[in-house]
Amino acid sequence: MNETEEARGGSESAAGHGPERQAAGGQPHDIRAVGAPKRPLLHFLHRYPAAAPAIVLIIAVAVFQFLNPRLLRAQTISLMLQQLAVLGCLSIGQTVIMLTAGIDLSVGAVMIVTQMIMAELSITVGLPAWVALVIGLGFGAVAGGINGGLAAYIGLPPFIVTLGTLGVFTAIGLFLSAGTTIFFPNPSNLLLWTGNVVAFGNFHVTTGVFLMILLYLIVAYMLARTAWGRHVYAVGGSPEASQLAGIRVRSLLMSVYLLSGVLYGIGAWIQIGRVGNASTNISANLNLDSITAVVIGGTSLFGGRGVVIGTLVGAMIVQVFETGLALAGVQSFYLQFAEGLLVIGAVAIDHWIRALSTGSGRA
Amino acid sequence: MTQSGERDAAASTEGSGSTPVLAAQGLSKRYGPVVALRGVDLELYRGEVLGLIGDNGAGKSTLVRCLSGAEIPDSGEIRVDGRRVAFRNPLGARRAGIEAVHQTLGVVPALDIASNLFLGRERRRPGLLGTILRMLDVSEMQRAARRDVERLGIETLQDITQSVETLSGGQRQAVAVARAVAFGSKVLIMDEPTAALGVRESGQVLGAVKKLRESGLPVILISHNMPTVWELADRIQIMRLGRRIAVVTPRSHTMQEGVALMTGALNIAA
Ligand SMILES: Nc1ncnc2c1ncn2[C@@H]1O[C@H](COP(=O)(O)OP(=O)(O)OP(=O)(O)O)[C@@H](O)[C@H]1O
Ligand SMILES: [Mg+2]
Numbered sequence: 001m002n003e004t005e006e007a008r009g010g011s012e013s014a015a016g017h018g019p020e021r022q023a024a025g026g027q028p029h030d031i032r033a034v035g036a037p038k039r040p041l042l043h044f045l046h047r048y049p050a051a052a053p054a055i056v057l058i059i060a061v062a063v064f065q066f067l068n069p070r071l072l073r074a075q076t077i078s079l080m081l082q083q084l085a086v087l088g089c090l091s092i093g094q095t096v097i098m099l100t101a102g103i104d105l106s107v108g109a110v111m112i113v114t115q116m117i118m119a120e121l122s123i124t125v126g127l128p129a130w131v132a133l134v135i136g137l138g139f140g141a142v143a144g145g146i147n148g149g150l151a152a153y154i155g156l157p158p159f160i161v162t163l164g165t166l167g168v169f170t171a172i173g174l175f176l177s178a179g180t181t182i183f184f185p186n187p188s189n190l191l192l193w194t195g196n197v198v199a200f201g202n203f204h205v206t207t208g209v210f211l212m213i214l215l216y217l218i219v220a221y222m223l224a225r226t227a228w229g230r231h232v233y234a235v236g237g238s239p240e241a242s243q244l245a246g247i248r249v250r251s252l253l254m255s256v257y258l259l260s261g262v263l264y265g266i267g268a269w270i271q272i273g274r275v276g277n278a279s280t281n282i283s284a285n286l287n288l289d290s291i292t293a294v295v296i297g298g299t300s301l302f303g304g305r306g307v308v309i310g311t312l313v314g315a316m317i318v319q320v321f322e323t324g325l326a327l328a329g330v331q332s333f334y335l336q337f338a339e340g341l342l343v344i345g346a347v348a349i350d351h352w353i354r355a356l357s358t359g360s361g362r363a
Numbered sequence: 364m365t366q367s368g369e370r371d372a373a374a375s376t377e378g379s380g381s382t383p384v385l386a387a388q389g390l391s392k393r394y395g396p397v398v399a400l401r402g403v404d405l406e407l408y409r410g411e412v413l414g415l416i417g418d419n420g421a422g423k424s425t426l427v428r429c430l431s432g433a434e435i436p437d438s439g440e441i442r443v444d445g446r447r448v449a450f451r452n453p454l455g456a457r458r459a460g461i462e463a464v465h466q467t468l469g470v471v472p473a474l475d476i477a478s479n480l481f482l483g484r485e486r487r488r489p490g491l492l493g494t495i496l497r498m499l500d501v502s503e504m505q506r507a508a509r510r511d512v513e514r515l516g517i518e519t520l521q522d523i524t525q526s527v528e529t530l531s532g533g534q535r536q537a538v539a540v541a542r543a544v545a546f547g548s549k550v551l552i553m554d555e556p557t558a559a560l561g562v563r564e565s566g567q568v569l570g571a572v573k574k575l576r577e578s579g580l581p582v583i584l585i586s587h588n589m590p591t592v593w594e595l596a597d598r599i600q601i602m603r604l605g606r607r608i609a610v611v612t613p614r615s616h617t618m619q620e621g622v623a624l625m626t627g628a629l630n631i632a633a
Contacts, residue, residue, distance in 0.1 A: 226497045227485035237473030244469035246454035246483035304473035
């Protein structure tokens with residue numbers, strides 16, 4: 001081979017490659033070493049996102065049980081489960097959205113409007129309860145579709161979109177209720193079905209709780225065992241790569257927001273069953289609580305990592321703190337304090353785990 | 364220089380007016396004020412490796428992104444086996460049998476190796492589990508992924524269930540290459556497939572390219588590594604500032620002449 005190459009060509013062949021090599025390459029001999037799990041705890045948390053919240057839950061239960069042994073009584077557990085059902089249900093939708101690196105601030109507002117629509121149609125308008133239910137779920141889907149359409153097709157940031165729809169849906173809810181509470185004179189109304197109690201000895205579990213658990217199983221299956229689920233993680237982790245791999249990113253995002261909207265509708269149904277009426281005086285904390293549950297449950301705010309079962313554990317942690325602190329007789333601001341710490345702790349763990357991937361990406 | 368005989372044969376069949384497997388004519392693409400492609404042509408014939416070289420920003424990646432559906436050209440035509448196609452997304456190109464390893468790789472860090480190999484074409488379980496419950500056939504995909512990686516001879520990927528974000532840059536590149544090789548049925552496009560690879564892994568990938576050519580699958584290979592291009596390519600398309608400057612062969616032009624064309628130090632009619 002002739003060695004009198006022009007300077008530029010010579011340097012290129014000597015270095016082997018262009019600038020990309022410096023950016024991505026590094027020492028060729030590193031390649032084998034990097035993949036080996038050097039930090040076992042980190043890799044464990046990485047592989048099992050629900051592990052850390054599960055440990056927190058166990059510790060929380062032990063501590064609060066120690067402070068007040070009434071925590072683990074059948075009666076308390078039954079109550080906690082009933083209260084968990086609504087938040088748990090809403091948080092499923094929130095999880096799937098967060099897996100795509102989105103966020104939904106409007107979840108509570110959508111749920112409140114949906115239950116007002118269901119109750120108005122059934123009681124005030126007098127439609128059959130199942131029709132009211134179906135229309136309500138349809139509204140949930142439309143609300144999700146509005147969020148999804150603005151986020152996926154117009155490309156607006158989900159945070160801003162849902163901040164906007166939070167205001168809009170809150171206002172619509174207030175307009176629909178006009179400040180009143182809608183009661184259900186007929187206890188066998190289908191909309192109250194989710195409040196039916198199934199007794200196991202001293203445990204009184206409502207059908208709403210079973211419905212919530214069923215939804216967790218279904219969505220966990222969809223995420224873990226179907227191509228749709230893979231694509232949710234893929235789009236959340238890397239939209240460009242997903243697009244190159246032939247995934248229709250926009251319609252996938254749309255499907256996620258639609259599904260979440262329907263889940264919020266089911267959450268509304270569970271809410272009506274739990275309290276036996278429909279009003280707008282429901283804790284406005286639901287929006288933030290669902291985000292708290294998802295984040296504590298180990299789902300990354302940056303998308304692409306997390307499991308829905310972790311969210312259930314996260315929601316349980318929120319519930320145990322709420323009930324446990326009340327039973328311990330401390331003032332309620334301690335709850336906010338504790339939840340705040342948990343969220344920061346969860347985000348810190350996520351940050352630590354993400355350092356694993358970005359670190360080796362630069363290797 | 365033992366392969367020059369083969370190259371002569373290849374070059375002569377190309378010249379004989381057979382339809383290119385993949386052809387582009389007058390492709391233009393601009394990004395706002397930046398003109399990336401200014402009416403570029405390209406022909407890829409059966410069983411050949413077409414090298415694509417040019418300085419940084421010459422438009423090589425943009426050209427192959429248009430050919431693989433990742434980008435929609437502003438104007439110009441793309442033909443597959445002589446038939447006009449208009450890819451609206453990468454899926455369209457994939458369906459036409461065109462598979463690409465992009466410079467940006469296109470692997471998803473959060474998913475494991477097997478999931479990445481099958482991303483966008485997942486296999487479902489046979490029977491009702493697959494049709495009604497749409498259940499993925501995870502074990503079958505892992506088996507196939509292991510086979511594909513082994514066939515490529517890339518030993519650095521050992522655990523197929525390892526998530527890609529725990530891999531090194533070179534290993535990620537190996538995943539992207541393995542995926543393209545496993546699925547490319549008509550044309551394989553590789554945009555700097557060895558940029559992040561070590562000496563040994565580069566050799567394995569380039570060995571795979573040779574094997575693919577032997578099996579008749581045409582390859583477009585982009586590289587800044589001139590010796591590699593001159594060793595592997597049957598023909599070399601040189602690009603500069605969004606234009607095709609020349610098409611040469613390793614026999615007609617030396618590496619230095621190629622580089623001179625590429626940088627504009629030498630001019631010939633394109
Ligand atoms: N997405 C984009 N947005 C804006 N400009 C772009 C984009 N992609 C490419 N360009 C511009 O188009 C031109 C051609 O880029 P391209 O990536 O095709 O070059 P290349 O030949 O592949 O270079 P390299 O050897 O560095 O990979 C460059 O000027 C680049 O800045
Ligand atoms: Mg490029």
